[in-house]
Amino acid sequence: MNLNVERLCVSFSDADIVKEVSVQVKNKQFVGLIGPNGCGKSTLLKSIYKVIKPRQGDVFLDDLNVIKANPKHVSRKLGVVGQFNELSFDFTVQEMVMMGRTPHKGLLETDSSEDYRIVEAALAKVNLASYAARSYNSLSGGEKQRVILARTLAQQPEFMILDEPTNHLDIKFQLQILSIVRKLDIGILAALHDLTLAAEYCDYLYVMKEGRVVAKGEPEQILTKELIHQVFDVSCEIYRNPVTGGLGIAYLQAGGM
Numbered sequence: 001m002n003l004n005v006e007r008l009c010v011s012f013s014d015a016d017i018v019k020e021v022s023v024q025v026k027n028k029q030f031v032g033l034i035g036p037n038g039c040g041k042s043t044l045l046k047s048i049y050k051v052i053k054p055r056q057g058d059v060f061l062d063d064l065n066v067i068k069a070n071p072k073h074v075s076r077k078l079g080v081v082g083q084f085n086e087l088s089f090d091f092t093v094q095e096m097v098m099m100g101r102t103p104h105k106g107l108l109e110t111d112s113s114e115d116y117r118i119v120e121a122a123l124a125k126v127n128l129a130s131y132a133a134r135s136y137n138s139l140s141g142g143e144k145q146r147v148i149l150a151r152t153l154a155q156q157p158e159f160m161i162l163d164e165p166t167n168h169l170d171i172k173f174q175l176q177i178l179s180i181v182r183k184l185d186i187g188i189l190a191a192l193h194d195l196t197l198a199a200e201y202c203d204y205l206y207v208m209k210e211g212r213v214v215a216k217g218e219p220e221q222i223l224t225k226e227l228i229h230q231v232f233d234v235s236c237e238i239y240r241n242p243v244t245g246g247l248g249i250a251y252l253q254a255g256g257m
């Protein structure tokens with residue numbers, strides 16, 4: 001399933017936050033969205049997953065017009081792991097993950113043994129098999145993040161959007177989440193804050209600054225020290241990591257700029 005975002009604009013009262021952004025995810029690519037805090041990544045993603053109505057532009061998942069389509073229809077195809085996942089009511093972990101099955105059910109349809117099997121498999125995949133009966137609100141930020149990913153896995157979407165999915169996680173689970181997502185074999189659009197991880201896991205990157213896409217391309221091509229300085233206002237040197245063979249970024253201290 002391909003995602004096509006065409007010249008999307010989002011404004012809040014007078015402020016233009018997302019300015020004519022076009023993004024494509026083709027052929028089950030893992031596409032990363034990077035850029036400094038406040039540049040509009042979450043706003044762009046929210047307008048793709050129908051939480052915010054864009055002022056202008058189109059979003060298509062294959063030939064499904066996401067902006068016009070009804071939410072339930074979209075939720076059968078599109079899974080979302082948002083940036084903040086607080087809940088006012090308490091649910092067990094199993095109930096949370098079971099919510100991922102909702103888009104596939106009729107109004108009064110009860111949970112089938114197949115649904116329970118899918119939920120169990122999703123929890124096992126994020127290493128939380130023994131957490132099914134725990135209260136969601138009692139979990140740490142990182143555990144919550146993994147439950148939300150499990151819920152999205154249980155949804156069995158054909159395309160997934162993730163907004164800084166590794167925010168609260170220590171490095172082991174950052175790598176685990178990105179590897180799980182990478183292996184799903186579906187199209188992925190993810191806002192990521194760690195540039196080295198973005199370079200390692202993404203096939204393609206879009207770089208945003210002040211609401212616009214200022215660069216796009218394969219990580220190794222576009223992550224230059226000039227771009228990082230221009231977009232993030234920090235000095236760095238790019239090197240080849242001798243252990244992973246991947247791209248390394250050495251940030252220089254502010255005093256040394």
Ligand code: ADP
Binds near residue numbers: 012039042
């Ligand atoms: P990012 O995810 O890249 O850090 P956001 O998309 O969250 O950035 O925010 C981009 C800008 O839009 C910020 O300046 C933020 O304050 C503003 N913004 C986000 N949501 C709203 C809103 N509902 N009303 C007004 N301004 C908003």
Ligand code: MG
Binds near residue numbers: 042
């Ligand atoms: Mg954000």
